[in-house]
Amino acid sequence: MGLLSFLKKPAPRLVSLPSGSLTVDRTGAVLASTLPSSFPNEMVNAIVQHVLWAFRGATEAQLPLAELVINYSSLKITARELRGGAMLFLNPKTSHAPGKK
Amino acid sequence: MTPEGQTTRHRILLVDDDPSLLELYRQIFAQLPSSPEILTANSGSRALAMLEAERFRLLICDLKMPKMDGLQVLSIVRRKYPELRTVALTAIPDEEFRSRVYSLGVDLFWHKPSTQQETEMFLECLESLLGQEVDNGFRGVQSKSLVDIVQLECLSQSSSVLRIANGSLSGKIWIQDGEVVDAEAGELAAEAAFLKILSWRAGTFETLPADPARQRAIFKSYNGLLLESAQAMDEARGEAANNGHTNGAPAAPLSPFAQMSQIEGVEFVLALKDGESGHEVARGLENPERMAAWTRQSLQHFHTLGDQLGAGRLEQIEGLGPQRNVTVAPRDAGLCVGWVHTVKPGEMRDRMKKALEVWDC
Numbered sequence: 001m002g003l004l005s006f007l008k009k010p011a012p013r014l015v016s017l018p019s020g021s022l023t024v025d026r027t028g029a030v031l032a033s034t035l036p037s038s039f040p041n042e043m044v045n046a047i048v049q050h051v052l053w054a055f056r057g058a059t060e061a062q063l064p065l066a067e068l069v070i071n072y073s074s075l076k077i078t079a080r081e082l083r084g085g086a087m088l089f090l091n092p093k094t095s096h097a098p099g100k101k
Numbered sequence: 102m103t104p105e106g107q108t109t110r111h112r113i114l115l116v117d118d119d120p121s122l123l124e125l126y127r128q129i130f131a132q133l134p135s136s137p138e139i140l141t142a143n144s145g146s147r148a149l150a151m152l153e154a155e156r157f158r159l160l161i162c163d164l165k166m167p168k169m170d171g172l173q174v175l176s177i178v179r180r181k182y183p184e185l186r187t188v189a190l191t192a193i194p195d196e197e198f199r200s201r202v203y204s205l206g207v208d209l210f211w212h213k214p215s216t217q218q219e220t221e222m223f224l225e226c227l228e229s230l231l232g233q234e235v236d237n238g239f240r241g242v243q244s245k246s247l248v249d250i251v252q253l254e255c256l257s258q259s260s261s262v263l264r265i266a267n268g269s270l271s272g273k274i275w276i277q278d279g280e281v282v283d284a285e286a287g288e289l290a291a292e293a294a295f296l297k298i299l300s301w302r303a304g305t306f307e308t309l310p311a312d313p314a315r316q317r318a319i320f321k322s323y324n325g326l327l328l329e330s331a332q333a334m335d336e337a338r339g340e341a342a343n344n345g346h347t348n349g350a351p352a353a354p355l356s357p358f359a360q361m362s363q364i365e366g367v368e369f370v371l372a373l374k375d376g377e378s379g380h381e382v383a384r385g386l387e388n389p390e391r392m393a394a395w396t397r398q399s400l401q402h403f404h405t406l407g408d409q410l411g412a413g414r415l416e417q418i419e420g421l422g423p424q425r426n427v428t429v430a431p432r433d434a435g436l437c438v439g440w441v442h443t444v445k446p447g448e449m450r451d452r453m454k455k456a457l458e459v460w461d462c
Contacts, residue, residue: 013165014164014165014170014171014172014193014198015170015410015411016197017197017201017410017411017412043409043410046406046409046410047406047410050402050403050405050406053398053402054399054402054403054418054420057395057398057399058395058420058422060391060395061388061391061392061394061395062387062388062391063392063395063420063422063424063425063427064422064423064424065420065421065422065427066421066422066423067419067420067421068418068419068420068421069418069419069420069421069446070403070406070415070418071415071416071417071418071419072407072410072412072413072414072415072416073204073205073206073412073413073414073416074200074201074204074205074411074412074413075407075410075412075413092197093204
C-alpha cells in the first residue's frame with residue numbers, strides 16, 4: 001500500500017485566495033509576508049510585478065499614486081507605494097463575509 | 102463536426118483532466134433531449150484553444166485540474182465569451198469555491214452527480230441552459246424574470262437571500278418563510294430598494310442562505326409589493342414615452358459623457374475606444390495619450406492577474422495620489438475618471454457608482 005500511494009499521481013489542488021499582507025522592495029523582492037505558505041510563489045510574484053508596473057506606469061503618465069486598490073469580484077488588493085517598492089494587502093471577498101452595516 | 106443544415110444543434114465543450122470521466126460524461130450528456138454535439142478537452146489551455154476556433158453554446162468545466170485550474174479557465178471564458186453558458190463541476194462541497202464560481206458569473210455550480218436522480222436533475226438543468234436566450238432575464242440557475250424568481254421563492258414558503266447584480270448595481274432581497282422582509286440597493290433600503298431592484302430588466306442573481314436574524318423592514322405582502330412594482334414600472338414607461346414631447350420640441354438630452362463630467366469632483370473623463378490608441382476626453386486633461394496608454398495597459402495587466410489568480414471579474418481600479426485620484430473601470434475598451442485629490446475614497450466610490458449608472462444607461 002505504501003508503495004502504491006508513493007506512485008500515485010498527486011491530485012491537483014485548487015488554490016484558495018490568500019488573506020494577508022506583504023512588503024516588497026523596488027526590485028519586487030519580498031521583504032516580509034504574512035501570506036500563507038501554501039499560496040504559490042509564482043502567484044505572489046505575479047501580483048507584485050503587476051502592482052509595481054502600475055505604480056511606475058502611473059508616474060510616467062504624470063499621475064503619481066500613493067495607493068492603488070484593485071477590486072475583483074472575489075478579491076481586493078490594496079497596495080501602498082513605499083519608496084519604489086510597495087506594501088500590499090490581500091483580502092478575499094466571500095458572500096458570507098460580514099457586510100458593512 | 103456538425104452536419105450541414107443542422108444549425109440549431111448546440112455544442113457543448115466538456116473540460117476535465119480525467120479521460121475516463123470525460124468519456125463517462127460524454128455518454129451521459131448524449132441523453133440530453135436536444136442531442137447537442139459534445140466535444141471534450143483534457144486541459145484548460147486546450148479548451149481555450151477550442152473556444153477560440155469554434156463556437157459553443159455551453160462550457161462544462163471541472164474545477165480541479167493541473168496547471169490551469171477550472172477557476173482560471175472560467176475567469177478567462179467569462180470575460181472573453183460573455184454569451185457562453187458556463188457550468189462548474191466539482192467534487193468539493195466548499196462554500197468558498199461556490200461563492201467564487203458564482204462571483205465569476207458562472208451559470209451553475211454543481212457537485213459531480215453520483216446517483217441516477219442527481220444525474221437526471223443535472224441533465225434537466227443543462228437542457229434548460231441550452232435552451233435559454235442570452236439577452237433577457239436574470240442569469241442564475243435558470244433564466245427567469247425577477248418577478249418570477251421572487252414569486253417562486255415566496256410561493257414555496259422559502260427562506261433565502263437573493264443577491265442581484267445588474268452591471269455596476271447590486272442589491273439584496275431577504276425572504277423569510279415566504280415573505281419579503283427586507284431589501285437593500287445602494288443607498289436605498291426596505292420597500293424603496295425592493296422596487297428599485299425589480300425595475301432592473303436583466304442581470305444575474307444568486308441565492309444565498311437564509312438570514313433569520315434580519316430584522317423585518319417590509320410589512321406588505323409579496324403580492325402587494327409585486328403589484329406596486331408593476332405599477333411603478335408602467336408609470337416609468339409612460340413618463341419615458343412622454344419625455345421630450347412637452348413644450349412642443351424635445352429637449353436635447355446630455356450625453357452620458359457630459360453627464361459624468363458634471364458629477365461633483367470629476368476632473369476628467371477618459372473613454373478608450375477599441376483599437377490601439379483611440380480615446381475621447383471630456384474636460385481638460387493635459388496628457389490624454391499617456392493617461393490613455395496607462396489606463397489601457399493597467400486594465401490588461403489586472404485582467405491577466407485576475408485570470409491567473411481566479412479572482413473573478415475585475416470591477417475597478419482606484420488610484421489615490423497627491424495631485425489627483427483616478428478610478429479605472431472595465432467599460433467598453435476602458436473608462437478612466439479623474440477626481441480632484443480632495444475627494445475622499447468613500448465619496449469617490451459612491452460618485453463612481455453614479456457615474457457608471459449614467460454610463461451603463
